[in-house]
Amino acid sequence: MHPASGILLVDKPGGITSHDVVARSRRAFGTRKIGHAGTLDPMATGLLVLGIESATRLLTYLVGLDKTYEATIRLGAATTTDDAEGETVSTAGSDALAAVTDDRIAQGVAALTGRISQVPSTFSAIKVDGRRAYDLARSGQDVELKAREVAIDRFEVRETRRSRDAIDLDATVDCSSGTYIRALARDLGADLGVGGHLTMLRRTRIGPFRIADAHDLDALADRPTLLEPAEVAARVLGRLDVTADEARDLRHGKRLDGAAERIAGGNAAAIDPDGVLVGIVERRGDALKSAMNMPEVRA
CATH class of the missing domain: 3.30.2350.10 (Pseudouridine synthase)
Known part of the structure; x- marks a missing residue:
């Protein structure tokens, strides 16, 4: 079995x-x-x-x-890892923190919303010459990562808590894949001149x-x-119901001529009459062809 x-x-x-x-x-x-x-x-x-x-x-x-995160950003200190697990490398004085008004925070958040260029955290899983960046950083090597464009559809501060040595922001972030929320915390703190890092992160949606x-x-x-694979693929890519004959043709690598107009996007989940996922189809001119086939289910 x-x-x-x-x-x-x-x-x-x-x-x-x-x-x-x-x-x-x-x-x-x-x-x-x-x-x-x-x-x-x-x-x-x-x-x-x-x-x-x-x-x-x-x-x-x-x-x-795309993804949604709940996060807490602490303004007032920067760390080596851009989160609470790293060593503190700088702290802000009480006067500098007092100058960080709600309006300045809102301006900083607005500057980090939309399509932005982001340098990933040094302590990330990105590979540099075949090695993870965090492995290089932990071994004491200098790591320079290239900036990448990401999309921040929502960066909403839901609550602000102030103390003598920190400002904590509870925020919700909707973003594209590949976004580093730690880097958002780092960049917001840098923009405000007081340093920043992440103290809590929870992913609530993919x-x-x-x-x-x-x-x-x-x-x-x-x-x-x-x-079920069929349910998941249909929710992500859209559903294409195919006949038993079409399912057989797709599994054998044949194209469905003239069928491209049956799907809305570039890909769709092809599902047979039994509700089983045949695979993922893609447009090829006016035809559809399998981009990925699932193993055939046999009774």
Whole structure:
């Protein structure tokens, strides 16, 4: 009997890595074939999307989805890692913090909203000459990462708390894949002249998937029900219902001539009459062709 195939939503707790969650899922489901659609730092909590067995093929179409985070940004100190786990490298005096008015914060937030150029945090998983940036940084090497364009659709400060040596901002961020919220905290603090870093981060959404539907880590032992590949692919890419003959042709690598007008975007989830995901189709002129096929389900 083969292990189940599907997508699993997990609410990662703080203090463990995303790989720890994958390892625990592998034990629970009795398979090593599990991957994820984007990591979370050990400090961070929230939504992880895991693909199990053949559903790992769908992860390619999930990693680029936009995301929502809840974050707490502390103004008044900068750290080596741009979060609370790093060493403090600078602090602001009380006079400098007092000069950071709500209006100045709002202006700084506005400057970091929309399409912006962002230099990722030095302590990130980006590879530099084949090595992770955080490994290079921890070994004492200078790491220079290139700026990248990201989209911040919403950067909303929901609450501001002031003390003598810090200003804490609770914020909600809607952003494109590849955005570093730690870098937002760093850049906001730098713009205000007082330094900044992240003290809390929770991912609450990836594309159409939300934290409310995720399973706690302890629930993995009971092997919770997985989301069907067909349901997931249709929610992300849109649904194309195909006949049994069309499903067979797609599985055999044949094109569906004249069918491109049947999908709204560049890709869609082809689903057979039994509700099974055949694969992902893409436009080729006026035809549709399989970009990825799922293994055929046999009774």
